[in-house]
Amino acid sequence: MVNTSQIREHMEVIGADGVHIGTVDGIEGERIKLTRKDSGQGSHKGHHHYVPLGLIAEVEANAVRLSANADVAVTMEEEENRKNTIS
Structure with a gap:
């Protein structure tokens, strides 16, 4: 588990x-x-998105690296109400 x-x-x-x-x-x-x-475009623009802590592979000096490639990770992003941003 990542600290x-x-x-x-x-x-x-x-x-x-x-x-x-x-x-x-x-x-x-x-x-x-x-x-x-970094909220994206269209209906996703202008509000916060969230990434589950379970996707973190490691914390580097100035970056949080996820275990999934970016194109997969963004499908797992959630909005404030905990819904995935991609249907």
Whole structure:
């Protein structure tokens, strides 16, 4: 299990493939809260998305690396009401 106390605001969240997914705004419960600026487009734009802590592979110096590639990880993002962003 990853030590979540190492995760800090403004760290980059990247997929296993090194692709940028978002920027840490904080941790809420069992999820990383991403900043609004990384919220996507359309109906997903302008509000926070969340990544389950279970996807974290490791915490590096300035980044949180996930165990899934970016294209898969974004399908697992949740919105504030805990719904997945992709249907």
